[in-house]
Amino acid sequence: MIKGIASLLLFIGICFSQVTTIAVFDFENNGLEAHQVRQITSRLESELVKIEGLKVVERNKIDELLKEQRLQMSGFIKEDYLIDVGKMLGAKQVVLGSIGRITDDYYTITAKLVDVETSEMIQSADYDAENGLIQLLKDGLKIIASQLVIENQSTATLKTVNDSKTAIDSKKYIITINKIYLDGDAFKSKPGDFFGMPVRIYLFQDDKNIWEIALGRGKGLIKVGKTKILMFNPFTSYELLITEDIFLNKETVGVNNTGFKAYWIKSKKGEWPFVKNKILFGNNSYIELSQMVYDD
Numbered sequence: 001m002i003k004g005i006a007s008l009l010l011f012i013g014i015c016f017s018q019v020t021t022i023a024v025f026d027f028e029n030n031g032l033e034a035h036q037v038r039q040i041t042s043r044l045e046s047e048l049v050k051i052e053g054l055k056v057v058e059r060n061k062i063d064e065l066l067k068e069q070r071l072q073m074s075g076f077i078k079e080d081y082l083i084d085v086g087k088m089l090g091a092k093q094v095v096l097g098s099i100g101r102i103t104d105d106y107y108t109i110t111a112k113l114v115d116v117e118t119s120e121m122i123q124s125a126d127y128d129a130e131n132g133l134i135q136l137l138k139d140g141l142k143i144i145a146s147q148l149v150i151e152n153q154s155t156a157t158l159k160t161v162n163d164s165k166t167a168i169d170s171k172k173y174i175i176t177i178n179k180i181y182l183d184g185d186a187f188k189s190k191p192g193d194f195f196g197m198p199v200r201i202y203l204f205q206d207d208k209n210i211w212e213i214a215l216g217r218g219k220g221l222i223k224v225g226k227t228k229i230l231m232f233n234p235f236t237s238y239e240l241l242i243t244e245d246i247f248l249n250k251e252t253v254g255v256n257n258t259g260f261k262a263y264w265i266k267s268k269k270g271e272w273p274f275v276k277n278k279i280l281f282g283n284n285s286y287i288e289l290s291q292m293v294y295d296d
Contacts, residue, residue, distance in 0.1 A: 022048060023057040023091035025082050027109070030100035036133065040099060040109070043137055047145035048095075050295060054149065057089050065089060080119065087116040095148065105132045109140060113148045123148050125225070143227045146174045146292050172294035175274045176227045177201060180242070182219040183284040187244050187261050197244040201287075203228075204239045229294055238272035240265040242281065 024045050029037045042059065049056050065085055066077075079096055086094035097111035107129040113122045125147035129136035182199060201224075203211035213226050243262035263281040265273050273279060274291040281287070 019053055019055050020093060021055045021057065021089075021091045022093050022095060022113075023062060023086040023089050024048065024095040025062065025086075027096075027111070028098035030098060032099060032101050032107075037099060040136065040141065044095070044111075044141045044144060047141050048149070051145070051149060057086075057091055061089060079114075083114060083116050083119055091116060093122065106130055107133060107136050107140075109136065109144060111144050111148060123225075139229060142294065143174060143229070146176060146290075147225060147227055172229060172231045173274070174227060174229055174292045174294050176290045176292075177213065177224045178288040178290060179221065179223050179225075180215065180287045181221045181285055182215075183282060184219060187219060187285075199242065199244045202241040202243070204241065205233070206236045232272065234270045237269050238267050240273050240287070242285075242287065 024041060026041045027037055032040075045056050045059065048054055062085075065088060069085065082096060083094055092115070094114050094116060095111055096114060097109065099107065099109045101107050108126070109129075110124070110126045112124045114120065115122055125144045127136070127140040127143050129140050180201070187197070187199065198217050199215040199219075201211075201213040201215065202209055210230070211228055213224065215222055215224070241262060241264055261282075263285075265279055265281060265287070267273055274289045276289060278286055278288050
């Protein structure tokens with residue numbers, strides 16, 4: 001097994017075909033202190049700066065331009081105005097969002113990446129921190145950053161990286177299930193048929209179910225966008241299961257007499273599916289995955 005240089009900077013540096021300039025604006029505040037919102041915004045900027053291929057507009061330049069423009073306006077700054085400000089700053093994309101405090105220990109954050117030319121949303125991300133602001137700052141913003149930039153990555157270059165047989169070692173990773181396409185031939189119900197059996201994705205570490213994602217009854221292309229922080233153990237095996245059966249246990253799913261379909265994506269010990277970008281199953285179905293090293 002070839003030892004891979006599983007570095008976030010190298011991985012994303014290869015994935016980006018050119019430098020993309022991004023401006024991050026302060027999030028809409030729902031129940032936090034103003035300095036906390038600024039701290040969260042700054043931390044998200046720091047996570048994005050770590051990604052080679054991204055150029056983040058300096059905070060003082062944003063503040064200077066906003067101060068200058070606010071002399072001619074009053075009241076709440078609308079999103080379309082911030083998009084225009086991002087364009088003035090030379091950004092190709094802007095990050096907008098909101099953060100709220102539900103209880104003393106429960107925080108929720110929602111972010112979106114917007115193209116300044118079309119005003120269309122490129123990607124969205126969200127995270128709920130049930131253990132306070134520390135969890136949000138330590139883990140949540142890393143996940144938000146990884147989810148936001150995934151659409152900027154070049155699939156063609158990712159394929160080159162994944163075909164290079166680069167292996168992974170015992171480290172903590174941010175793993176993401178980005179999209180899945182469920183073809184009608186792979187499952188009983190056809191695309192657009194919302195009356196078929198619901199589909200779920202399971203991740204097993206050896207025989208233990210460690211992650212479960214419900215996709216609902218829809219078929220065709222589904223944007224999943226689910227992320228998990230996980231320590232990779234090279235001495236265990238990892239398997240993905242995609243099934244429209246009611247889950248019973250690992251031994252009976254897909255081999256019982258119900259007739260429901262189930263597909264296994266298996267990896268050898270020392271490997272896992274997230275090192276690949278796109279995995280085919282069935283005749284025309286596929287799942288898109290990604291991984292990033294968790295940088296403490």
